[in-house]
Each structure stands twice: as C-alpha cells, then as structure tokens.
Amino acid sequence: MIALAQQTEDYVSPGLQRFCIRFTTLASTNVDDAKFIDIFHAWIQRQALPGILIDVADYRHVPDGLGVMLVSHDANLYVAPDGNRYSLTYQRKTAQPGTLPQRISAAAAVALTACQLLEREQLLHGALKFDPQQWAFVANDRLLAPNDEATFHELRDDLALAAAGVYGSDNFHTEYVHQDPRERLTVNVRAAKPVDVRMLLENIRKQQHG
Amino acid sequence: MLADRISPALSEEIDHYERQLRLRRQGKIDEKIFAEIRLRRGVYGQRYDNGQRHDGEKTQDIPYPSGDLLKGPNTRWDAPGMQRIKIPFGALTTAQMEVLADIAEEYSDAILHLTTRQDIQLHFVSIDDTPDMHRRLAAVGITTREACGNAVRNVTGCPLAGVCRDEVFDVTPYSKATAEFLLGHRDAQDFGRKFKIAFSGCSASACGLVFMHDMGGIARTRVVDGVEKRGFELYVGGGLGAIPHQAKLFDEFLPEEHLLPTAQAIARVFARLGEKRNRARARIKFLVAKLGIDEFRRLVLKERETLQEDPKWTSWISSVNDASESPRSYPATSDPVGPAAGFTGWEKTNVYGQRQAGFATVSVTLPLGDITSRQLRQLATICRRYVKDTIRITVEQNFLLRWVHQPDLAVLHRDLSEIGLGEPGAHSIVDVTACPGTDTCKLGIASSRGLAAALRQRLAAKQLQYDETLKDLRIKVSGCFNSCGQHHLAEIGFYGVGRTINGYKVPHFRVLLGGRWNANAKAFGLSIGAVPSKRIPETVERLIDRYLRERQAHEHFSEFMARIGKKEAKAMLQDLMIVPAHDVDPSLYSDWGDARQFTIGDIGVGECAGQVVSLADFGIAAAEDEVFEAQLFLDEDASARRATGKALNAMLTAAQGLIKLQNPDIADDPEVILREFRTRFYDTELFFDPFAGSKFARLIFQAYDSRSKEPTSELARQRVEEAQLFIEAAHACHGRMLEAQRKPRPASPDAILKSAVS
Ligand code: SF4
Numbered sequence: 023m024i025a026l027a028q029q030t031e032d033y034v035s036p037g038l039q040r041f042c043i044r045f046t047t048l049a050s051t052n053v054d055d056a057k058f059i060d061i062f063h064a065w066i067q068r069q070a071l072p073g074i075l076i077d078v079a080d081y082r083h084v085p086d087g088l089g090v091m092l093v094s095h096d097a098n099l100y101v102a103p104d105g106n107r108y109s110l111t112y113q114r115k116t117a118q119p120g121t122l123p124q125r126i127s128a129a130a131a132v133a134l135t136a137c138q139l140l141e142r143e144q145l146l147h148g149a150l151k152f153d154p155q156q157w158a159f160v161a162n163d164r165l166l167a168p169n170d171e172a173t174f175h176e177l178r179d180d181l182a183l184a185a186a187g188v189y190g191s192d193n194f195h196t197e198y199v200h201q202d203p204r205e206r207l208t209v210n211v212r213a214a215k216p217v218d219v220r221m222l223l224e225n226i227r228k229q230q231h232g
Numbered sequence: 233m234l235a236d237r238i239s240p241a242l243s244e245e246i247d248h249y250e251r252q253l254r255l256r257r258q259g260k261i262d263e264k265i266f267a268e269i270r271l272r273r274g275v276y277g278q279r280y281d282n283g284q285r286h287d288g289e290k291t292q293d294i295p296y297p298s299g300d301l302l303k304g305p306n307t308r309w310d311a312p313g314m315q316r317i318k319i320p321f322g323a324l325t326t327a328q329m330e331v332l333a334d335i336a337e338e339y340s341d342a343i344l345h346l347t348t349r350q351d352i353q354l355h356f357v358s359i360d361d362t363p364d365m366h367r368r369l370a371a372v373g374i375t376t377r378e379a380c381g382n383a384v385r386n387v388t389g390c391p392l393a394g395v396c397r398d399e400v401f402d403v404t405p406y407s408k409a410t411a412e413f414l415l416g417h418r419d420a421q422d423f424g425r426k427f428k429i430a431f432s433g434c435s436a437s438a439c440g441l442v443f444m445h446d447m448g449g450i451a452r453t454r455v456v457d458g459v460e461k462r463g464f465e466l467y468v469g470g471g472l473g474a475i476p477h478q479a480k481l482f483d484e485f486l487p488e489e490h491l492l493p494t495a496q497a498i499a500r501v502f503a504r505l506g507e508k509r510n511r512a513r514a515r516i517k518f519l520v521a522k523l524g525i526d527e528f529r530r531l532v533l534k535e536r537e538t539l540q541e542d543p544k545w546t547s548w549i550s551s552v553n554d555a556s557e558s559p560r561s562y563p564a565t566s567d568p569v570g571p572a573a574g575f576t577g578w579e580k581t582n583v584y585g586q587r588q589a590g591f592a593t594v595s596v597t598l599p600l601g602d603i604t605s606r607q608l609r610q611l612a613t614i615c616r617r618y619v620k621d622t623i624r625i626t627v628e629q630n631f632l633l634r635w636v637h638q639p640d641l642a643v644l645h646r647d648l649s650e651i652g653l654g655e656p657g658a659h660s661i662v663d664v665t666a667c668p669g670t671d672t673c674k675l676g677i678a679s680s681r682g683l684a685a686a687l688r689q690r691l692a693a694k695q696l697q698y699d700e701t702l703k704d705l706r707i708k709v710s711g712c713f714n715s716c717g718q719h720h721l722a723e724i725g726f727y728g729v730g731r732t733i734n735g736y737k738v739p740h741f742r743v744l745l746g747g748r749w750n751a752n753a754k755a756f757g758l759s760i761g762a763v764p765s766k767r768i769p770e771t772v773e774r775l776i777d778r779y780l781r782e783r784q785a786h787e788h789f790s791e792f793m794a795r796i797g798k799k800e801a802k803a804m805l806q807d808l809m810i811v812p813a814h815d816v817d818p819s820l821y822s823d824w825g826d827a828r829q830f831t832i833g834d835i836g837v838g839e840c841a842g843q844v845v846s847l848a849d850f851g852i853a854a855a856e857d858e859v860f861e862a863q864l865f866l867d868e869d870a871s872a873r874r875a876t877g878k879a880l881n882a883m884l885t886a887a888q889g890l891i892k893l894q895n896p897d898i899a900d901d902p903e904v905i906l907r908e909f910r911t912r913f914y915d916t917e918l919f920f921d922p923f924a925g926s927k928f929a930r931l932i933f934q935a936y937d938s939r940s941k942e943p944t945s946e947l948a949r950q951r952v953e954e955a956q957l958f959i960e961a962a963h964a965c966h967g968r969m970l971e972a973q974r975k976p977r978p979a980s981p982d983a984i985l986k987s988a989v990s
Contacts, residue, residue, distance in 0.1 A: 084599060093341065164334055
C-alpha cells in the first residue's frame with residue numbers, strides 16, 4: 023500500500039508531496055506573453071507569493087511548452103498558452119507540513135493567489151480572467167502515485183476533502199482523466215456552479231483559520 | 233522493482249554517492265571534497281546558488297532553508313542545481329527517452345536540454361533528489377558517472393556514423409569501446425581538469441569536431457600487406473575554452489588495436505605531468521604546448537610500452553562489423569499519405585539520404601536544444617512507429633532519427649508536426665546554438681539563450697533557412713568567454729561581455745568572424761569588437777545582407793569576410809557599437825528575456841568619479857584598437873611578430889588605463905606599468921575574476937616574459953585571444969571599481985579597494 027496520504031501533522035509529512043494544481047482562464051486574446059517575464063520579476067522583487075522565489079525561466083521558444091516560469095525553491099509556477107486560453111500550473115517540489123488534503127488546499131491557495139494577481143495585473147490590462155469552476159490535480163510522482171484507477175481510488179477521498187475546503191461545499195465532482203498511462207495521474211475537479219477566484223481564496227482562508 | 237533492473241555495480245556506486253551525501257549533510261566530509269564527488273556524478277551548481285540574487289534593484293539574500301549548509305565552496309545545499317546526463321555518442325533508446333522524460337517532469341522543470349556534447353541537462357534540481365534520479369536512469373542503462381569533474385567526459389561521435397555517405401567507416405563501436413574502457417578507469421581518475429574525446433568518420437565534415445577535443449580520432453584505412461586495416465588519424469591537445477587551441481597530430485595512422493592502450497597511456501601521462509594546482513592551465517592542451525607534440529608523443533609511446541596487457545584493449549574489435557543497428561523490416565505506412573503543410577521545406581533542411589538506399593535520417597529541430605517531457609515521451613512513441621532504437625543526439629542540439637524508410641517521410645513529418653516538432657531549419661542558419669548563459673550558468677555574463685531565441689525568430693521570419701547560399705553558415709552564442717556555445721567554430725560567433733557606460737552596465741556580445749564549422753572545426757573565428765546585446769540581430773542582418781549582395785560565385789561567407797577584411801567588417805558595425813545614453817534608449821540596458829536593469833547598484837556618479845572613469849575608459853578603448861590592429865597584422869600581413877607585439881601593447885595600454893585610476897601620472901615604460909599593475913591590481917587581487925581568479929591577470933606577465941621568443945602564427949593568434957581576454961577583464965575590473973565607488977563612501981582608499989573586490 024502506498025503512503026499517499028499520512029494523516030499526521032508532522033512538519034515534514036511523508037506521502038505524496040510532488041503534485042501540481044492547474045487553473046485555466048476563460049478564452050483570452052491580446053496577451054503579450056513577454057509581459058509574464060516582467061510580471062514574475064516584479065513578483066520576486068516584492069516577494070508577492072509565499073515561498074522562496076528565485077528566478078524566471080523563459081520557455082516561450084519551446085513549441086507547446088511551458089511558457090514563462092517563475093522558479094522558487096518550493097515550487098515552479100508557469101503560465102502558458104493553452105489553445106485560446108492560458109493555463110497556470112503550480113508545481114509543488116518540496117515537502118510541506120500537514121495532511122495531504124491540507125497540502126493540496128495550501129497549494130491551491132498559492133495558485134489562486136497567483137491567478138488573482140494576474141487578473142489584477144496592470145501590464146495585462148485585465149486580459150486574463152480565470153475560470154476556477156474547474157481545476158486539475160496532477161500527481162507528479164510516478165513511483166508513489168502511478169497513473170491508474172487504483173491510485174485514483176486511493177487518492178479520491180483526500181482530494182475530495184481538499185476540494186470541499188476550496189469550494190466551501192460538497193457540490194463538485196472529481197473525474198479521473200483517462201489518457202496515455204505514461205503521463206501523470208490527473209484528476210479534474212469541477213464545481214456544480216460557477217465560482218470566482220476571490221470566493222475560493224476566502225473559503226480556503228476560512229478553512230485554514232477555522 | 234527498480235532495484236532489479238540496476239546492475240549491481242551501478243547500484244553500489246549510487247548507494248555510495250548517497251552515503252557521501254548523508255555524510256556531507258552531517259558535516260563529516262569537507263565541502264570541497266564533496267563538490268568533486270557530486271560533480272563526478274554530473275551534479276552541478278547553478279546560478280544564484282551562493283544564496284544571492286540581484287533583483288534589478290538590489291541584491292537580495294535567498295533564504296534557503298538549509299541555511300549555511302554547503303554542497304561546495306560558496307554553494308548552498310538546497311539551491312537548485314543542474315544534472316548533466318552523459319549519453320555516449322548521443323545514442324538513445326526509446327525506453328531511455330521515456331525515463332528521461334519522467335525524471336525531468338518529476339525532479340526538474342519538465343524541460344530537457346540537449347547539449348553541444350551530446351549530453352542531456354536538467355535544471356532546477358534539488359541535490360536531495362539526485363540519488364533517486366540516478367537509480368531511475370541506471371535502470372535503463374544510463375550512468376551519470378563522470379559527466380562532470382576532472383574526468384573523461386562524454387565520448388562524442390558523429391551522429392551520422394554508420395549511415396553517412398562520406399564516412400570511411402562507422403566510428404560508433406570505437407566511440408563505445410573508448411567510453412566503456414575509460415569509464416571509471418583507474419588511470420583516468422587523477423587529472424587536473426576534464427578530458428574530452430571525440431570521433432569522426434571523415435575529416436571533411438564537422439559532425440565530430442575532432443580538432444577542438446583533448447583527444448580525437450578521424451577514421452582512416454590503410455592497406456597493409458594487401459589487407460585493408462582500420463585505424464585513426466589521432467589528435468591531442470585541442471580545446472575551446474577562453475583561448476582555443478587546435479589539436480595537434482599525434483599519429484597519422486593509429487591502428488585500431490592501439491586505440492585503447494594509447495588512450496590509456498595518454499591518460500597516464502596527462503595525470504602524471506599535467507598541471508594540478510592552476511586550473512586555468514590544467515587542460516592537456518597546455519601540457520602538449522609546454523612539452524611540444526614530439527616530446528609528448530615520445531612520452532606516451534614509452535608509457536604505452538610499460539602498460540600491462542589488458543584483454544579489454546581488443547576484445548571488442550572482432551565485432552565491430554556486426555550491425556549495431558537495423559531498420560524496421562518494412563515501412564510503417566502502407567498507404568503513403570500526401571505531404572502536410574511545410575513538408576517540402578522540412579524535407580530540404582531536415583532529411584538526409586543515408587548511404588543505404590531507401591533510407592533517410594531525419595533531424596528533429598529543437599529550438600535552443602530544448603524539449604518538454606511530454607514531447608519527448610510522444611517522440612519516443614513516434615520513434616517506435618518508424619524506427620527501432622536508432623536515435624542520436626547531435627552536437628547541434630537536435631535529435632536524429634536514423635533508418636527511416638523513405639516512403640514514411642511524409643507521414644512522419646505529419647506526426648512530428650502534431651507534437652510541435654515538425655519545424656524545418658535543422659542545422660541551418662536559424663538553428664542557432666547557445667549555451668545556458670545567464671539563464672542558469674553561474675559564469676554567464678549575457679543572455680545567450682535569449683539572444684539565440686531572438687535571432688532564430690528574426691531569421692526564420694525571413695525564411696533564411698531555405699537559402700542555399702547560407703546553407704553552411706552557422707551562428708553560435710556563448711554567455712561568456714568560456715565557449716560552451718562553441719562561438720569560435722561558427723561563421724558568426726558571439727560571446728557575452730559587459731560594459732559600463734556612464735555608470736550603467738550594458739550587456740554586449742563580442743562578434744567573431746572567420747570560423748569554419750565544416751572540416752571538423754579546423755578554423756577558429758576572431759573578434760572584431762563588441763556590440764550591445766539588443767543590436768546583435770541587426771548586426772547579423774547587416775553581415776548577411778552584405779554577403780548576399782556582394783559575394784562572388786561560390787564564395788563562402790568566411791571567404792567573403794576574409795576578402796573584405798576585418799577592418800571593413802568592423803566599419804560596417806561601428807555605429808551599432810556606440811551606445812546612446814540610458815535616457816535615450818533604456819532598452820539597451822537590459823538583457824534579452826529579462827526585465828531587470830542590467831546594472832548593479834544605485835546610480836550616482838560624482839564629478840570626481842566621472843573624471844577617473846574617463847581616464848580608464850580611454851585607456852581600455854585604446855587597448856581595444858590595438859588588439860584589433862593586432863588581428864589585422866595576423867590576417868593581412870600574416871606577421872606573427874607584429875601581431876604578438878601589438879597584442880602585448882594592447883594589454884599594457886589596458887593595464888595603464890586602470891592604473892591611471894589610482895596614479896594619473898603613470899609612465900609609459902612597460903616595466904613600470906607591469907610593476908604598478910602587480911602591486912595595485914595583482915597583489916591586491918583587485919583584477920582577479922570572481923570565478924577565474926588570477927587567470928587573466930597573469931596573461932600580461934606571461935606575454936611580457938616571452939616577448940623575445942620568435943612567435944609562430946599559432947602563438948600570435950593565441951596572444952591576440954589572450955589580449956582580448958585581458959581587456960575584457962580590465963572592463964570587468966573597472967566596472968567593479970565603479971560599483972565600489974557608488975557604495976557609501978568608505979573611510980580610506982584601502983577600504984575602497986577592499987569593497988571593490990568583496
Ligand atoms: S560559455 Fe560561459 S555562460 Fe555559457 S555555459 Fe559556458 S561558462 Fe556558462
């Protein structure tokens with residue numbers, strides 16, 4: 023049995039630590055991708071996100087790639103074109119404290135904070151609007167969480183607990199994404215009703231403090 | 233189980249490495265020793281691993297959680313690092329591609345970077361993840377052992393070996409045997425510096441780059457007693473680095489059975505006599521230059537006689553003719569499809585007809601050598617469909633799929649396009665090579681990758697990849713003088729330098745012309761001056777436009793440049809070299825793909841500082857003129873003596889310019905300049921490079937001490953390169969002094985000097 027989620031609150035909890043949270047925008051045009059470089063450098067200057075922010079990597083030259091990446095000690099965060107939308111991926115790298123649902127919800131909070139900063143970013147003139155009604159959870163650890171239904175079943179309760187905290191209700195569903203088994207295990211989480219970034223951040227804050 | 237798929241020897245090696253990691257964490261191994269241990273596993277440091285980063289406004293401390301724990305001198309434990317993965321002669325299997333894709337996704341940033349030496353590099357890796365990563369690689373037969381450190385690095389070879397129309401014979405088995413024989417060999421463990429080996433199947437093409445390697449072999453055959461024998465034209469002592477050296481001919485024909493014992497003997501001589509203390513002179517090229525090739529050869533042959541016979545020297549030879557590769561037995565497509573958009577152009581630049589009728593090799597163009605994990609995985613699927621495990625990495629940072637059935641080309645192109653890998657232009661002018669530069673390299677001065685991406689976009693927009701006239705023209709960019717981007721070898725090469733202008737730093741690239749990529753890197757380019765980084769695309773366009781306009785029939789770019797001369801080439805770019813004030817064009821004061829101001833510290837140059845700045849600037853600018861004249865002596869008069877004399881003068885002028893900052897009345901007498909330079913800049917370490925230490929400062933003393941020696945043309949060329957490096961170091965030193973002056977005024981001149989070097 024894989025220790026995907028250890029129900030302890032040790033500072034460094036074992037179990038699945040490498041995972042990604044991905045949010046996508048509504049259809050968006052007129053975004054100059056180069057602006058993300060300026061924006062991320064400014065975030066480093068003012069330490070705008072939690073974590074130890076280090077550098078910006080420009081991967082715009084890679085077709086179908088990762089766009090512009092903000093590298094931190096704890097996580098990578100990248101924004102890339104995704105058809106006529108943009109996706110923001112927050113990839114956790116280091117161990118976080120807490121249970122797996124707590125770790126997922128903490129990661130979602132950072133990702134949503136980044137979404138909110140981008141929505142409000144003057145350089146983008148309000149061109150990006152995220153659609154957090156749906157987000158993806160990607161387990162980035164094939165040894166611990168291979169991409170199969172069994173792992174999904176093992177993860178589902180923890181993911182549901184985390185999603186309930188994010189949405190502030192149980193009115194959502196999780197769906198295992200059937201794809202090339204060599205890819206990473208991916209689960210889509212979708213709320214029944216439209217929501218916005220601010221609302222979700224508020225939910226997580228309440229949950230964390232209450 | 234992963235463990236079941238790893239050979240016991242590899243497993244033990246990785247366990248051992250993991251134990252060392254633990255011991256270092258507990259402080260039980262010295263940080264310097266640990267640094268060499270991890271480097272030998274390909275685990276590198278990366279930019280900002282000293283715990284500091286300038287954010288465009290100020291230098292910020294990066295509060296890495298492990299605090300003061302170091303993984304090497306001034307290298308924080310948990311700062312992200314780079315993992316280099318050796319791929320001998322660039323040969324990969326699809327299973328290996330999949331594992332590489334997985335580990336890049338899980339431990340790195342999901343980008344794999346192919347290098348100019350057929351390695352793969354992953355960036356932003358945590359050292360704590362490296363043992364697991366090594367195990368997963370070992371399970372598919374990849375070792376990272378000796379991917380870095382003072383060891384035999386990846387053995388490279390022509391990616392076309394075995395399918396090339398021009399090769400004398402397939403060098404693959406020889407590259408493989410050499411890589412396996414020397415990996416971890418006891419005689420190859422005590423070098424003062426790295427040792428790079430390459431093999432080429434012919435001398436006409438550039439695929440193997442033999443002349444820039446520490447040891448390189450070009451395939452040769454000879455008829456002995458009516459029987460054709462295989463062997464190598466063997467070269468030693470080549471290398472790029474700050475000052476390029478052409479390799480020297482060691483043996484016109486080294487029979488194949490002598491290859492490994494000779495390599496072993498060379499390793500032993502290098503380990504015994506090579507420099508160990510001074511890294512800057514520790515490559516074998518310096519030993520060969522010091523001893524002379526004849527004496528070096530004598531010592532190696534004598535050493536070879538003393539070696540104890542080893543069956544591994546020859547046990548592999550009987551199977552060199554066994555086919556190491558084979559095609560799929562029939563094409564993947566029974567119904568050839570019509571070509572997709574862009575097929576004709578792609579076929580022109582990316583397809584090479586193999587010598588085996590009916591088969592082609594296909595280049596997969598990777599911009600800047602980068603590919604995502606997902607693309608690599610999908611590429612593995614495509615490879616399975618069209619070829620067997622016949623995939624190579626090229627020295628131009630692309631993948632090569634060998635043994636593609638010709639009827640499959642159109643559908644293969646369609647499949648590659650679907651995953652964003654169907655771009656044309658492989659190995660053309662738009663396929664710009666770049667080292668990591670300031671993106672991740674600790675030594676980077678300017679953004680080589682940013683520039684390469686900009687050039688690529690601009691040249692491709694003009695469709696220059698299809699221009700037959702420019703077919704053999706390459707552009708290569710390094711982020712600093714160290715030439716990891718192989719700038720010396722390209723027809724148009726660049727390396728990053730900095731300039732201080734009115735108190736602001738401006739990223740520049742030195743422009744090198746005259747290199748020849750073909751002929752195994754037989755001609756190196758020389759600099760004609762430095763142009764601000766943001767103006768390099770215009771520089772390239774001017775050079776190319778003029779070539780296309782004025783070239784004579786069949787005249788190669790480098791021949792054209794030689795005909796018009798460096799003076800004229802420089803005159804063409806002169807206006808681009810003049811940097812307008814910051815207020816006029818601030819865009820020149822930041823680098824490609826980087827929003828930060830390139831300058832460091834607050835601006836505020838006082839009157840006094842302004843005055844001394846101009847004195848030093850004047851001296852260094854005069855030195856630049858002199859070194860350029862030295863080049864002209866080399867090119868136009870072929871006068872080695874005048875060129876070396878001028879190069880020495882250039883160094884003296886630059887040194888004098890700096891001395892004027894402290895002693896405006898410095899005399900013109902070389903002895904006085906050297907004496908003052910020694911006391912004011914060498915003994916105080918003010919001139920020392922933060923990474924290369926005294927390397928550049930010593931060049932002036934060496935040049936002066938050997939001034940009466942009759943120079944060969946090679947020495948003259950080297951002296952000119954050295955003068956250029958000395959001048960760059962003078963620029964850098966001047967920049968550091970200016971920054972020190974801008975800091976709150978220290979109490980005494982001594983304190984000013986100290987803060988400048990700190
Ligand atoms: S050439 Fe310089 S900047 Fe580029 S990788 Fe080498 S050392 Fe780093």
